[in-house]
Amino acid sequence: MPAIVLVGAQWGDEGKGKATDLMGSDVDYVVKFNGGNNAGHTIVIDKDGKREKFALHLLPSGILTPTCTPVIGNGVVIDLAVLFQEIDGLEARGVDTSKLVVSANAHVIAPYNRTLDKVTERFLGSRKIGTTGRGIGPTYADKMARNGIRVQDLFDEKILRQKVEAALAFKNQVLAKIYNRRAVEVDEVMDELLGYAERLRPMVADTSLVLEEALARGSNVLLEAGQATLLDVDHGTYPFVTSSNATAGGACTGSGIPPTRVSRVIAILKAYSTRVGEGPFPTELFDDKGEFLRKTGAEYGTTTGRPRRCGWVDTVVGRYATRINGVTDFVVTKLDVLTGLDTVPICVAYDVDGVRHDQMPVNQTDFHHAKPIYEELPGWWEDISTCRTFEELPANAQAYVLRLEELIGARVSAIGVGPGRDEIISRHPLLDA
Numbered sequence: 001m002p003a004i005v006l007v008g009a010q011w012g013d014e015g016k017g018k019a020t021d022l023m024g025s026d027v028d029y030v031v032k033f034n035g036g037n038n039a040g041h042t043i044v045i046d047k048d049g050k051r052e053k054f055a056l057h058l059l060p061s062g063i064l065t066p067t068c069t070p071v072i073g074n075g076v077v078i079d080l081a082v083l084f085q086e087i088d089g090l091e092a093r094g095v096d097t098s099k100l101v102v103s104a105n106a107h108v109i110a111p112y113n114r115t116l117d118k119v120t121e122r123f124l125g126s127r128k129i130g131t132t133g134r135g136i137g138p139t140y141a142d143k144m145a146r147n148g149i150r151v152q153d154l155f156d157e158k159i160l161r162q163k164v165e166a167a168l169a170f171k172n173q174v175l176a177k178i179y180n181r182r183a184v185e186v187d188e189v190m191d192e193l194l195g196y197a198e199r200l201r202p203m204v205a206d207t208s209l210v211l212e213e214a215l216a217r218g219s220n221v222l223l224e225a226g227q228a229t230l231l232d233v234d235h236g237t238y239p240f241v242t243s244s245n246a247t248a249g250g251a252c253t254g255s256g257i258p259p260t261r262v263s264r265v266i267a268i269l270k271a272y273s274t275r276v277g278e279g280p281f282p283t284e285l286f287d288d289k290g291e292f293l294r295k296t297g298a299e300y301g302t303t304t305g306r307p308r309r310c311g312w313v314d315t316v317v318g319r320y321a322t323r324i325n326g327v328t329d330f331v332v333t334k335l336d337v338l339t340g341l342d343t344v345p346i347c348v349a350y351d352v353d354g355v356r357h358d359q360m361p362v363n364q365t366d367f368h369h370a371k372p373i374y375e376e377l378p379g380w381w382e383d384i385s386t387c388r389t390f391e392e393l394p395a396n397a398q399a400y401v402l403r404l405e406e407l408i409g410a411r412v413s414a415i416g417v418g419p420g421r422d423e424i425i426s427r428h429p430l431l432d433a
Contacts, residue, residue, distance in 0.1 A: 002215075002261055002262060002263030002264070003211075003215060003221040003222075003223055003251075003257050003261045003262050003263070004220070004221070004222050004223065004262070004263065004264045004265075004266060004430070004431065005222075005223045005225075005248045005251040005262055005264070005265045005266070005325070006019055006020065006222055006223065006224045006225060006266050006267075006268070007225040007228065007229060007246065007247060007248055007251075007265065007266070007267050007268070007321075007325050007327075008225060008227065008228025008229060008231075008246065008267070008268050009228065009229055009267040009268060009269040009317070009318060009321035009322075009325075009327070009330070010228055010229065010230060010269065010270060010273055010274070010275075010314070010317055010321070011228055011230045011231055011237075011273070011274065011275040011276070011279075011281075012227050012228040012231055012274075012275075012276065013228075013270070013274050013276065013299070013301070013308060014228060014268035014269060014270045014333055015268055015270065015331075015333035015334065015416060016061065016224060016225070016268050017056070017061040018268070018331065018333050018416050018421070018424060019266055019268055019331045019414065019430065020061045020062060020065075020222060020224065021061070021065075021421035021424075022331070022414055022421075022424055022426065022430060023220075023222065023430055023431055024065060025065065025067045025068075026220055026431050027062060027065070027068055027220050027221075027222045027431075028067070028068060028069065028214060028219035028220050028221065029062070029068065029069045029070075029071055029211065029214050029219060029220070029221040029222065030060040030061060030062025030063075030065075030068055030069075030070050030071065030222045030224055031060065031070075031071040031072075031073050031207075031211065031221065031222065031223045031224060031255050031257075032058075032059070032060040032070075032071070032072050032073060032076055032224055032226060033073040033075045033076065033223050033224070033225065033250060033251050033253075033254030033255045034073075034075045034076060034225060034226050034227070034244040034245055034246055034250050034254045035076060035077070035136070035225075035226025035227050035242060035244050035246065036058060036076060036077040036078065036079060036109060036134065036135075036136045036139070036226070037057040037058040037079050037082040037134055037136075038057075038134050038136045038226075038227075038242065051420065052093075054090070054093075054095075056086065057082060057086065058072070058076075058078065058079065058082050058083055058086055059072075059083075059086050059087070059090075059097075059100070060072065060224055061224060062222070062224075063090065063095065063097060063100065064090075064095060066096060068099075069099045069101060069214075070097075070099060070100050070101070071100075071101045071102075071103075071207050071210070071211065071255075072100070072101070072102045072103060072106060072207075073103050073106065073207055073223075073254045073255040073256070074103040074104075074105035074106050074207065074208070074254060074255070074256060075106070075244060075245070075250060075253060075254020075255065076103070076106050076107075076226075076254070077106070077107045077108070077109050077135075077136055077139040077140060077143075077244075078102070078106050078107070078108055078109060078151065079108075079109040079114075079134065079135065080108060080109075080193070080196040080200065081192075081196075084196065084199065087100070100203050101203060101204075101205050101207055101210060102151060102200065102203045102204050102205070102207070103151065103204075103205070103206075103207040103208075103256075104150065104151050104152040104204050104205065104206060104207075105150055105151070105152065105207075106150065106151050107139055107140075107142070107143050107148045107149065107150055107151075108139075108148075108149045108150065108151060108153075108154070108193065109134070109135040109136070109139045110135070110139070110149055110164070110167070110189055110193065111135075111184065111188070111189055111192055112138075112167065112168065112171050112175075112184045112189065113135035113138040113139045113142065114134060114135035115135075115175065115181065115184065116135070116138045116171065116174070116175070117134065117135045117136070117137060117138050119175070119179045119181060120138075120179075136242065136243055136244075137242075137243040139243075140243035140244060141243070142167065147163065147166055147167055148163075149163050149164070149167075149193070151200065151204055152204070154193055154194065154196065154197040154200065155197060155201065155204075157190075157194065160190065160193065160194070161186065161190060164186050164189045164190060164193075165186055168183075168184055168186055168189070171184070172184060207255070207256065208255065208256025208257070209256075211255060211256065211257055212256075212257070215257070215261055220431060221257070223251040223254075223255055223257065223262075225246045225247070225250065225251065226242075226244075226246060227242045227244070227246040228246055229246065229247055229267070229317075229320070229321045229324060229325060230317060230320075230321075231246055232244075232245055232246045232247045232250070232324075233245060234247075235247055235324050237279050237280055237364070237367065238364065240277065240278050240279025240280070241279075247324050247325050248262070248265045248324075248325040248326055264328045264329065264430070264431075265325050265326050265327050265328050265329075266327070266328070266329045266330070266331060266413075266430055267321050267322070267325055267327040267329070267330050267331070267410075268330070268331050268333060269313070269318055269321070269330050269331070269332050269333070269404070269408070270313070270332075270333050270334050271313060271332055271333065271334050271335045271337065271338055271400075271404075272293050272297070272310065272311065272312055272313050272334070272337065272338065273310070273311045273312060273313055273314050273317070274293075274297075274299050274308040274309060274310050274311075275308065275309045275311075276301050276306055276308050276309070277306075280364075280367050280368045280370070281309055281311060282311075282314060282316075282347065282350060282367070282370045282371065282372050283311035283312045283313070283314045283347045283372045284309050284310070284311040285310055285311045285312070289341075290309075290310045290311065291310075292341075293310040293311075293337060294307060294308065294310045296337045296340075297310070297334055297337040312344075312345045312346065312347055312372070312374070313346055313347065313404065314347040314372070315346060315347060315348055315404065315407035315408050316347060316348075316349060316350060316357070316358065316359065316360060317360070318330075318404070318407065318408035318409075319358075319359065319360075319407070319408055319409055320359070320360045321408075322408055322409045322410045323409075327410045328410065328411075329410065329411060329412075329413040329414075329428065329430055330404075330405070330408060330410055330411065330412045330413065331412075331413065331414040331415070331416070331430075332401060332404060332412050332414070332415050332416065333415075333416035334416055335384065335397060335400075335401070335415055335416060335417055336383075336384050336385050336416075336417045336418050336423075338379065338380075338397075338400070339379075339380060339381065339382070339383065339384060340379070340381055341379035342378075342379050343376045343377065343378060343379055344376070344377050344378075344379050344400055345374040345375070345376050345377075346374065346375050346376075346377060346400075346403060346404065346407065347372040347373065347374055348373055348374070348375045348407060349372075349373040350370035350371060350372060350373060351370070351371045351372075351373055352366045352369055352370050352371070353366075353369065356373065357370065375403075377396070377399060377400050377403060378396045378399075379396060380394040380395075380396040380397045382394045382397075384397055384417045385417050385418040385423055387417055387425060388425060389425060390415070390425055390427050392425075393415075393417075393425070401415060411427075411428060412427065413426070413427050413428035413429070413430055414426050414427060414428075414430065415427070
């Protein structure tokens with residue numbers, strides 16, 4: 001059975017958990033293939049007649065589906081304290097986490113990486129990137145410099161000590177001589193990491209092999225991105241990006257599944273745009289309309305609690321996501337948030353110094369100076385949260401979705417009309433028949 005890739009089409013926070021929920025029990029494995037606890041999924045489910053909200057940061061969203069095996073792939077960087085905090089929190093709420101599988105090749109966020117992330121961001125001042133300060137970037141930097149710590153290293157104390165000593169020989173010089181910070185003790189790092197080893201050991205496996213065997217059995221495997229297309233380190237709004245590949249190509253390197261196994265790429269597009277952190281954002285709103293979107297959509301970071309920057313939907317970004325990821329299906333989320341507006345603008349192109357751009361500008365300077373060119377569509381006032389078919393939507397809401405579909409260049413297969421996992425309209429199957 002082919003694998004399916006799920007990515008965010010904007011700057012994150014699009015609602016990828018919604019698509020995972022839509023496929024529900026038909027998905028056998030959900031794999032997180034990149035990022036760390038710098039991104040979050042908020043999932044709302046009905047449990048015992050009560051609506052419950054779950055905020056996940058490191059765990060794959062499939063952890064909430066009893067029939068699903070959640071997998072943390074080799075492309076993820078893991079803060080072990082956060083991992084076990086999330087597991088304990090879910091277990092306390094009656095969620096079984098015993099199926100979780102963790103790649104032996106995933107990298108571990110060491111305490112010195114968290115320290116460096118925070119002090120570096122403060123040092124940059126006005127030039128800061130807007131990181132979450134959780135050590136994600138420094139851990140990926142260690143990985144690329146080939147002096148990182150992997151999950152499997154926790155089970156060989158001698159190798160682990162050698163790696164920690166080698167890392168701190170340089171990093172303590174940086175902390176002490178550049179940032180005037182206390183040097184980190186080797187034993188302090190060893191004690192923290194080894195303290196998790198025995199609890200972690202039963203979860204660890206060759207996840208590439210686990211997934212290949214699952215696909216050979218005919219299982220459905222969903223590869224779930226953290227972050228989103230415009231935060232991809234190669235294809236995003238660099239340098240205001242994350243430190244990993246959050247696009248469809250990253251699904252293969254971050255999971256060990258070959259590209260020939262992937263049959264569908266599903267992208268999640270919020271019906272408007274949001275962004276957390278620094279960086280260009282052409283459709284950003286600074287008026288009461290932006291505040292309307294923020295309050296109505298509850299646009300505050302799942303991981304950081306920071307208010308999200310809000311703006312109208314950007315189909316230049318949508319077309320870019322289609323091209324970079326090879327999108328076959330879009331899921332449009334939070335359409336209900338736009339209810340009550342007289343008109344709903346759609347950004348169809350950019351004006352850069354008097355020149356129209358229908359595609360993303362090649363260089364970052366032009367993107368920074370891009371001014372949105374809008375097309376205004378009539379709004380709707382009807383409550384759409386109870387709609388379960390496309391035909392039940394008000395005519396103006398249907399027209400909005402159809403225009404988005406036309407502009408982004410791929411079909412809209414599902415539409416979110418509320419926060420609940422059942423508040424969704426399915427137009428086309430997201431799984432292969």
